[in-house]
Amino acid sequence: MAAPAPCDVLVIGSGIGGAITSLVLAEAGLDVVCLEQGGWTHPADHPHGRSDWEAERLTSWQPESNRRRAAADYPIDTAAERTMLWNAVGGATNIYAGIWPRFRPSDFRKGREHGLAPDWPLSYEELAPFYDRTDRLLGTSGLAGDPAWPPRPACPTPPLPPAGHGRQLAAALDRLGWHWWPLPSAILSADYDGRPACNGCGACLLGCPRGSMSKLSLSLWPKALAAGARLQTEARVERIETDRSGRATGAVYVDRASGLRRWQPAAIVVLAANAVGTPRLLLLSDNLANSSDQVGRNLMHHTLVAAELWLDQPVDAHQGAIGGLISAEFAETDRARGFVNGFHLIGSGTLGAGIQATGSLSGVPAPWGNAHHAWFRRHFGHGFAVLAMGDDLPQPANRVTLSARLTDSDGLAAPAIAYRSHDNDRRLMRFALDRLAEVATGAGAFEVRLQDYLLPDPAGGPASYVPPAWHLLGTCRMGSDPASSVTNRWHQSWDVPNLYIIDSSSLVTGGAANPASTIAALALRAAEHLRDHRRDVRQARRTAAS
Amino acid sequence: MAQLLDRPPLRLAPPAAAAELAALVDVLLPGDGLFPPAASVGVQWYLAERLRAAQGEAGLGRLQAALAGAGGPLTGLAPATRISVVERLAEHEPALFADLREASYLGYYQAPAVHAAIRALGHRYRASPQPDGYLLPPFDPARDAPRVRRGHYRATAEIRPHA
Numbered sequence: 097m098a099a100p101a102p103c104d105v106l107v108i109g110s111g112i113g114g115a116i117t118s119l120v121l122a123e124a125g126l127d128v129v130c131l132e133q134g135g136w137t138h139p140a141d142h143p144h145g146r147s148d149w150e151a152e153r154l155t156s157w158q159p160e161s162n163r164r165r166a167a168a169d170y171p172i173d174t175a176a177e178r179t180m181l182w183n184a185v186g187g188a189t190n191i192y193a194g195i196w197p198r199f200r201p202s203d204f205r206k207g208r209e210h211g212l213a214p215d216w217p218l219s220y221e222e223l224a225p226f227y228d229r230t231d232r233l234l235g236t237s238g239l240a241g242d243p244a245w246p247p248r249p250a251c252p253t254p255p256l257p258p259a260g261h262g263r264q265l266a267a268a269l270d271r272l273g274w275h276w277w278p279l280p281s282a283i284l285s286a287d288y289d290g291r292p293a294c295n296g297c298g299a300c301l302l303g304c305p306r307g308s309m310s311k312l313s314l315s316l317w318p319k320a321l322a323a324g325a326r327l328q329t330e331a332r333v334e335r336i337e338t339d340r341s342g343r344a345t346g347a348v349y350v351d352r353a354s355g356l357r358r359w360q361p362a363a364i365v366v367l368a369a370n371a372v373g374t375p376r377l378l379l380l381s382d383n384l385a386n387s388s389d390q391v392g393r394n395l396m397h398h399t400l401v402a403a404e405l406w407l408d409q410p411v412d413a414h415q416g417a418i419g420g421l422i423s424a425e426f427a428e429t430d431r432a433r434g435f436v437n438g439f440h441l442i443g444s445g446t447l448g449a450g451i452q453a454t455g456s457l458s459g460v461p462a463p464w465g466n467a468h469h470a471w472f473r474r475h476f477g478h479g480f481a482v483l484a485m486g487d488d489l490p491q492p493a494n495r496v497t498l499s500a501r502l503t504d505s506d507g508l509a510a511p512a513i514a515y516r517s518h519d520n521d522r523r524l525m526r527f528a529l530d531r532l533a534e535v536a537t538g539a540g541a542f543e544v545r546l547q548d549y550l551l552p553d554p555a556g557g558p559a560s561y562v563p564p565a566w567h568l569l570g571t572c573r574m575g576s577d578p579a580s581s582v583t584n585r586w587h588q589s590w591d592v593p594n595l596y597i598i599d600s601s602s603l604v605t606g607g608a609a610n611p612a613s614t615i616a617a618l619a620l621r622a623a624e625h626l627r628d629h630r631r632d633v634r635q636a637r638r639t640a641a642s
Numbered sequence: 643m644a645q646l647l648d649r650p651p652l653r654l655a656p657p658a659a660a661a662e663l664a665a666l667v668d669v670l671l672p673g674d675g676l677f678p679p680a681a682s683v684g685v686q687w688y689l690a691e692r693l694r695a696a697q698g699e700a701g702l703g704r705l706q707a708a709l710a711g712a713g714g715p716l717t718g719l720a721p722a723t724r725i726s727v728v729e730r731l732a733e734h735e736p737a738l739f740a741d742l743r744e745a746s747y748l749g750y751y752q753a754p755a756v757h758a759a760i761r762a763l764g765h766r767y768r769a770s771p772q773p774d775g776y777l778l779p780p781f782d783p784a785r786d787a788p789r790v791r792r793g794h795y796r797a798t799a800e801i802r803p804h805a
Contacts (some may be wrong), residue, residue, distance in 0.1 A: 144772035147752040154748070201798045209801050219798045239783075244793030257778035258786050266788070275793035278781070285781065295775030305772065412765060415776035424793055431804045449760060449767070450751035454744050464670040464743055465725060469677045477765045 099359055103129040103326075104630070106347060106362030108333050108377065111187020112612060113368035113599035113619040115316040116230070120623035122323035126630070129360055130325060131349050133332035134168035134184035136313060139305035149299060150450035157302045159191050159566070168330070168352070172372065173499035174513035177397065177565040181370060185329060186312035188370070192566075192612060193300045194282035194309040195419045195442065196236055198227050198245060199607040199614045202428060203487070206605050209429055210436040212520065213490050216604045217576045217585035220246065226617035234310040234616065235288045238280035244424035253286040255279075256294060259416030261480030264407055265443040266421055268539035274425040279442065282310040282612065283417050291315065298445055300418035331358075332506055335381040336365055336595070341637065344595045350506045363634050364594045364626070368619075371395065371568035371601035375496040376511040378572070385572075385589040385597075390582050392497055394490035394570040395513065396606040397563050399439065399521045401548050403532035404446075404458040405541040406479040413445040413480040414452075420444065420480075426531060427608055435523040439486030440609045441535065449476055457481050458545035475543075482535055484528035487608040489518045496571050517561040525561070567611050572601035576641060584639055586629075587622040593636035598622045658717075659702050662709065663689055665716035669728045670746045677759045680750050688749030689742065696741070705742070708735050 105121050107114045110132040122128045143152035158164040159180040162172055168183040182190045199220065207215035228249050238251035255278035258266075262278075269276040283300070286293045294308040307314035321327060330352040337345045337359075346361035367374050375392035378384045385391060420443030427438040446452050453472065455461040462471045494515045502510035517525075529546050536544035550559035575581025578590040587602055589595040600615050602622075607614060626633065663686035673679035680686070693701035709715055712730035719727065732739040750756055752769075760767040768774060 145770050147754075147769045148748075149770055150751065151745075151748040154744070200795055202796045202801055205798060205801045208803060210804050221798060239781075239787060241791070242793060243791050244795055246795065246797065255781040255786070257780050259778060263786075270788075270790065273792070276788060277793070278786070295772075296778050297771035297775035299771035410765070412776075415766065416778050424795070428794075428796055429804055436804070448751065448771075449756075450748045453747040453751060461740075461743060461747065464728075464746075466672060466674075468671055469674040472677075473763060476760070476763075 100361070102346065102361035102363060103127045104362070105129075105364045105366060106131070106360055107366045107368055108347060109187065109367070109369035109373065109599065110185045110312070110317070110327060111368065111370060111599065112189065112312065112615045114366070115186065115312045115320060116616060116619040117366050117368060117598050117623040117626070118325040118327070119316055119320040119323060120620065120627055122320050122325035124627045126627070128325040129362070130327045131331040131333055131347065131360065132185055132327060132329050133352065134182075135329045137184045137186065137190045137303070139307070139314070142303055142305035144297060144299050144302060144305050149302065150448050153302055153447065153451065157191065160564075167505070170504035170508070171502045171510045172513060173502045173510050174515070176513060176515040176560070177563050179372060179513060179565045179568070181372065181568065184313075185317060185327065189310065189312045189612075190303045191301065193418050193610075194304070195610040196238070196280040196282045196613045197422055197440065197609040198248070198280070199609070200427060201246065203605055203607040206437070212436055213605045214575065214580070217574055223614070223617050223621065224248070226621045227613060230613065230616040230620050233620070234282055234315055235284050235291060236280060236282050237285040239278045242277040244275050244277065244427065251280065252288055253284050253293070256281055256283060256285045256417045257296065259296070259413060259420060259445060260411035261413040261445060262416075262420030262443055264409065264411055264539055265480070265482065265535070268535055269423055271538045272534060274423055276421045276423045279419045279422045280613070281417060281419055284308050289315070294417055296416045298414045298416055298418060299447065301447065332504070332508070333369075333377055334506070334508060336367070336377065336384055338384065338592065342592060344592050352506070364596070364630065366596045366598055366626070368599040370599055371571040372496055372511050372513065374597060374599055374601045375571045376498065379498050380508060385582060385591045385595060387591050388579055388582060390573065390580065392495045392571050393492045394573055395494040395496060395515060396488050396490055396567070396569040396603070397515065397565040398567050398606055398608070399486035399488050399517065399525050399528070400483060400563055401525045401529050401532065401546070402457055402481055402483045403536055403544055403546050404479060404481050405536045405539060405544040406475050407539060407541055408478070410477045411480055412477045414448050414477070416445060418445040422609070426528070433527055435520045435527065437487040437489070437520070437524060438608050439484045439524060439528050441531070442483045442485060442609070444481040444483055446480055452476055452479065458547050460545055482532055484532055485609055486521065486524045486528060487606050488521045490570050490573070490605060491518055515563075515565075522561065567600070567606065569600050569603045569606045569611060572597045573604045574602050575604065584641055586625045587618070588633070588639050590639050593639045594633055596622065596626060659706060660686060660690070661717045662706055662715050665724060666709065666728065666742070667746050669716065669724050670743060671750050676762060678755045680746060683750065683753035683755050685746055685749040685753070689745050692745040692749075705738070708738055
């Protein structure tokens with residue numbers, strides 16, 4: 097096994113957490129090595145310039161890794177959900193939609209609010225400056241002044257141009273007397289930081305080859321590399337090693353190009369492999385950092401139900417950025433509704449004619465045969481989607497473990513996922529479906545199809561909620577008590593003082609909206625704290641609570 | 643994955659199988675005066691390649707066997723009978739049929755002649771999202787911001803236990 101010189105900081109994973117950590121620490125002059133099991137996804141790799149781009153969305157650019165089965169992917173042993181992730185430089189930012197709302201102050205205080213989830217060891221107010229700075233770092237668009245969130249500075253670029261479906265949805269919400277606001281987005285509406293403004297191609301769900309959406313391989317990673325960070329691609333980490341004192345000493349990884357095992361020693365290790373990959377790697381490393389038995393537990397995905405609706409007026413929802421506007425009308429807990437937590441409504445475009453005909457969102461394809469073209473004339477360009485994304489409760493039994501039957505291409509045990517929605521969350525989703533039906537009525541839709549992601553039980557039992565798991569959250573949550581959390585409030589492992597976990601697994605609750613902005617803000621906060629305390633961390637024998 | 647083929651690559655399917663695929667996609671997506679029939683824009687070749695990619699060389703044979711089991715082959719049958727065969731295929735082989743339908747739709751809507759038909763309906767529609775995209779008028783606060791500013795949040799200090 098080759099033995100390179102130890103680096104100051106070894107970062108495992110190059111998504112939002114890993115990229116921001118690498119940038120901050122490299123700019124501080126530290127020797128940073130980042131290991132990424134995938135490769136680069138170059139602009140020319142995206143299918144946006146090809147006529148088969150929609151077929152690619154369902155095959156090579158399929159976000160569900162178990163269906164995509166790319167060389168860098170690992171299998172996920174689960175029938176409980178459809179896990180979505182992307183293994184490449186920049187992680188999920190290669191295929192996310194750049195939807196960038198912040199969490200709400202109450203998201204950090206669910207313990208105090210209702211007690212079915214813990215409080216975070218930090219507040220919204222503590223995180224707010226980092227939200228502001230990551231907006232500028234990554235480049236966002238949006239409109240300040242939303243009464244449904246605390247005050248914030250203006251985004252670096254104005255809101256994205258509203259598409260036809262956004263105007264219609266706004267009118268419908270106005271008729272209902274419900275809140276709405278232009279959706280904050282990590283997509284540029286004007287040239288910024290050397291990247292071009294969005295040209296409204298509408299194919300956000302296949303990533304953004306222009307870099308208008310903050311795809312980290314085009315936005316942050318060039319800066320991190322220029323600052324001296326070293327990024328090793330095709331490097332699948334097998335285990336994190338520790339010494340006799342229990343401190344991390346580095347990681348063994350498989351160089352996927354050669355198949356050789358290699359060793360990367362480091363003074364500090366940062367794990368940033370997402371809420372499935374991170375617990376998997378800790379479990380593969382002899383149950384590392386898990387004296388609390390919390391590693392892998394409390395997996396969250398958000399609750400999701402959706403409506404696909406069609407109006408008489410043309411909306412041409414294949415044009416413009418996929419996200420339109422957001423409504424926080426039902427975002428806060430109101431016990432009178434019969435559940436705790438809340439949800440946001442998010443308007444969404446529809447990709448192109450092929451995807452619309454296949455019924456990608458509702459799961460109901462257009463008719464075949466002689467009725468097809470009549471359906472197409474009536475529906476194409478007249479439909480859009482509204483998602484209701486809610487906060488699912490963290491539950492210990494919803495967890496990532498190691499599969500006893502599946503391995504990846506390097507022989508490492510695959511992650512196994514158990515996920516079942518809480519009764520509270522099912523009540524939330526039923527309420528949200530009713531609200532989506534009201535939106536459709538308010539919009540004057542001539543047709544609406546609701547999607548509840550319930551899978552019937554062939555044996556006649558209750559249907560199961562099998563979510564499209566876009567958002568992988570929890571599984572190594574931070575906290576104030578080593579007995580009930582994996583890290584302290586600075587993302588530092590309670591058990592291994594020179595091991596940090598800086599990714600979506602750190603989240604204590606999931607909020608009720610897309611988490612990327614919160615993951616980024618947390619990463620910046622944690623990375624700067626690590627930068628400022630690195631000398632202490634290099635010597636630490638125990639982890640302090642604050 | 644393959645893009646739509648405008649010329650039949652003979653390696654993908656022997657003539658009899660190609661004719662059967664052409665008949666199938668024309669049942670799924672017939673022409674109507676504006677929209678062309680699927681086989682006329684080569685959807686059968688796209689479907690053949692998708693079958694090959696998903697199931698290997700045996701895929702085409704499995705499809706032909708399934709069609710025969712539903713009353714096919716389609717070639718040689720009257721149009722109404724072809725529809726009945728495909729209805730039986732959809733009923734008896736729902737997973738296979740769903741895959742065929744999805745591939746046929748995705749192949750069809752990448753054909754230039756179909757894009758032209760969509761544009762003829764009055765929609766701005768490009769063969770691919772890039773490089774041109776769909777530029778929209780920029781956000782105008784006077785026109786595009788909420789006129790009634792609704793909404794609320796609970797600040798951290800205001801959060802109290804719910805009854």
